[in-house]
Amino acid sequence: MADRKLFAGHAVRRLRRAGALTQAAMAEMLGISPSYLNLVERNQRPVSATLLLALAERFDFDPRTLSAGEPGGGAEAIRRRLSDPIFADLEIDRAELEEWLVGAPGGAEAFARAYDRGGGSATAAEPADSGTAVRREIERWRNHFADLDTAAETLADELRQGAGDLFGSLADRLRVKHHLSIRILPLEVLTDVRVRIDLHARQIQLSETLDPPSRVFALARHLGQIEARAEIDALVRGAGFTERTSDRLYRRHLTGYFAAAVMMPYARFLRACEATGYDLDLIRRRFGASPEQVAHRLTTLSRVGARGLPFFMLRTDRAGQVSKRFAGASNAPIVEGPGLCPLLDTFTVFQRPDERIVQLVALEDGSRWFTSSRCVGPPGGWQGAVRARFAVTLGLAADSAGTLAAARGLDLAGEATPIGLGCRACTRPDCPQRSAAPAGRALIVNDREAGVSPFGFATD
Template identity: 70%
Template sequence: MAERKLLAGHAIRRLRRQLGLSQVAMAEALDMSPSYLNLIERNQRPVSAAVLLRLAEAYDFDPRKLNAAAPGGGADAVRRRLSDPLFADLAIDRHQLEEWLAGAPDGAEAFARAYDRMGGGAAPGAAPDAEAAVRREIERWRNHFPDLDAVAEALADELRMGAGDLYGAMAERLRVKHQLSVRILPAEVMPGLTRRLDLHARQLQLSEMLDPSSRSFALAEQLAQEARGEIDALVRGAALDRLGERMYRRHLTGYFAAALTMPYARFLRACEASGYDVALLERRFGASWEQIAHRLTTLHRVGARGLPFFLLRVDRAGQVSKRLAGASAAPLAEGAGTCPLWNVYEAFARPDELLTQLVALEDGSRWFTMTRCVRRHGMRVGGVAARFAVTLGLTTGAAGPLAAAAGVALEGAAVPIGLGCRACTRPDCPQRSAAPTGRTRVMPERETGASPFGFAAD
C-alpha cells in the first residue's frame, strides 16, 4: 500500500450498500467522521492502511478485493476498451476517464460488462462472449492470484524437502495423497489426446508424445485440487456463465501449476539474477518457453514485483489465441488486430531464434518486444504441426534490466506500428490494407499516395 495511493471509494460504497448501512453508521464503526467517509467514497481521499484494518475487523472484509473490484478492471482496462474504433470520434481523454470512474463507477462497470458481453465491439445481437468475460476477470486481478501462489509455494517447498526430482515428487504425492498413479501410454492408445484422468482405474494417463516439461505441468495441474477451495472461491466471485466458469477454472488450474513448478520467490530471484533470460529459466525450472512467458505476466506480489510483461500468442493468419496484459496496461495485448510491421510474424520463418524489436504506437508509447515461435507437442509424424508466435513485451522504460535488451538503444529509433489497419490512423503507411474504421476513404483523381487506402483526416 506504501507504493501508491489506494483510491477505492466505489468498492467502499458498494460494501456499505450491500450491508444496508448509512454513511453515519459505517463511519461510526470505522471510527471516522461521516464527512471523511464521504470523501473516501468520492475518491477525494485514499484508503489508508488503518482504514483497511478497521474494515477487516468490522466486516470480515478481504482488503485484496479493493483492487479486484475496480470498475471495469480499472482505468487502463476501460481505456483499452475505449480504444475500439467504434469510439474513435469521441476523443475521451485521461482526465475525462478518471472523472467518469470516480463520479460514476457503477456506470463504468456497466459499460465494461456490456462491451465485453458483446464480444468487444461485436455487432448488436451477437451471442455473449464467454472468453471476453473470462479475460475481463483475469484482467481484474491483473493475472495475479496471491492465494493460489501461497498454496503452490508451500506445496513446492514440501515436495522439495522430500525429493530433488520435482516430477517424481509430484507423482508420489498423487499416489500417496490422492490415490492416483501416473501412467505414460502409447500414442495409439490415446489418439488425439495428451492427458486423461481415468477415475475408474485411478490413473492420470499421459501420452508418450508429451515432452518432459508438458508432463510435469500435467502433474502440477492435477495437484491443483489441493487448492480447490481457493479456486472455487475465485470462480464463485466471478459470476460467469457455465462455459465461462469452466474456462476460468482451467486458467486458474494452469496458474496453480505454473506457481507450483515455478514458485514465486525462487522464480523472481532467478529472473532478477539472470536478467529475465528466458532460455536460462527454461533449463532451471524444466519448463517450456511459453510456460515461462506465462509466468512472467503474473509477478505482481506487493513488495516483490517483477517486470510488467504482457503476452500475446498468434498464428500465421494473425488470429490471436491468447492475450495477457498483466500489469502492463499494454494496448498491444488488447488491440482488435496486429500490425504487419511488427516482427511477430517473422518468427514462423526463424523458429529457433528470439526476435526482438522496438516499436512505437500512435499514442506515443514505446515498447520492447521479444518473440519466439513455439510448437504444440503431442502430434505424430504426418499430423498437423501447430505453430504459434508467442510475444512478450514491456515498455522501453522498464526494459533496462533485460538480458535480451543488452546493447539495445532503448531510446533510439523504433518501428512505428498500429493496432491493425482498422484501428490505425497513420496516414502514409505503405503496408496499409484498409482504411481506418470511421474515416471516409478518399481517392484523388490526379494523385497516387504511398497507400491505395487513403482516407480523410477526420
C-alpha cells in the same frame, strides 16, 4: 519495484453508502478528515496502507475487493474497450474517462457489461463468448491469484524434501497420497489424446509424445485439482458466471495457474528472474519449463511486496489470430486492441523459428513498449503429424525494460517502430503497411496523387 498506488474511490464510496453513512460519519470512524475522505472517494488521493487497515478493522469486507472491484476492470480496461473503431469519432480523452469513473461508476460498469455481452463491434477482435467472460475475470485479478500461489509454494517445498526430480516427486505424491499411478502409453494407444484420467484403473495416462515439461505440468495440474480444490472452488464461485462453460474454462485456467506455480514457485522464480535479468532461456532450463510456460508465469508476478516486472503476453498464429492474451499488471493497449499491427515483429518469428526477436515499438498514445517474440509449437508432435506453430510475444513498458538481459545494447529511448492497434483502429496517415482506412474516417480517393498508403482518409 514500488507498489502501485491504490485508487479505489468507487469502492470506498460503495462501502460507505452500504452502511448508510455520511462522509463525516465515516471519516470520524476512520480517524481522518471528511475532506480527505472526499478526495479519496474522488480518486484524487490513493488509499494508503493505514487507511486500508482502518477500513478492514471497522468494516466487514475483504480488502482485495478495493482493487478487484473497479468498474469495468478499471480505467485502462474501459479505455481498451473504447479503442474499438465504433467509438473512433468520439475522441474520449483520459481526463473525461476518469471523470466518468468517479462520477458514474455504475454507468461505467453497465457500459462494460453491455459491451462484453455484445462482443463490441463487428470488427472487434473476438466475439462475446465464454472465453471473453473468463478473460475479463482473469483481467480483474490481473492474472495473480495469491491463495493459489501460496498453496503451490507450500506444495513445492514439500516436494523438494523428497528424493528424485519434480516429475518423480509429483508421481510419488499422487501414488502414495491419492492412490493414482502414472502410465506413459504409446502413440497408438493414445492417438488423439495427450492426457487421460482413468478413475476406474486409478491411473493418469500420459502420451509418450509429451515432452518433459508437459508431463510435469500434467501431473501438477491434476494434483491442483485435488489439493487446491477449495481455493479454486472459491474463485470460481466468486466469479459468478452464468454459463457452465465459463466455469469450466476458468477452472481450467486456475488449475493451470496452480501447476505453473508448483513448477516455478513464486519467490524462487522471482529471485531467478531478477538475478538473471529475466534471461528467459536460462530460466526455462533452470525450472524445467517450456518457453510458453515461462511466458505465462511472467504475467502473474503481482504479489504485494514482491512484484516482478509487469509483462503482457500474446500467443498468435500465422494468420494473426490471437489464441491467448494476458495483460497481467501491464495495462498494455496491445493486449486488448481490436487487431494486431503487421509491423509488430511477432510475425517475423515464423521465418526465424530458432531465434528470439526483440523490438522497440511506439503506440499512437505515445507509450513505448519493449517486445520479445519467439516461435513455439505445442507438445505432442510426431513424424507425419500436422505441426502447429505459434508466436509467443512478451511485452513490457520500455521505461521498465532497462534491466532485461534481452534489452542489453538496445537504446530504449531511441527510435521505435510506430505501430497501431490494427488498421481499423489506427489513424497514422503515412503508414505504407496500411490495408484499410480507420473506422469512422472517410476514405479519400485522389486520381491526381498517390501517397505512401493507397488508403487515404480524412484526418479531421
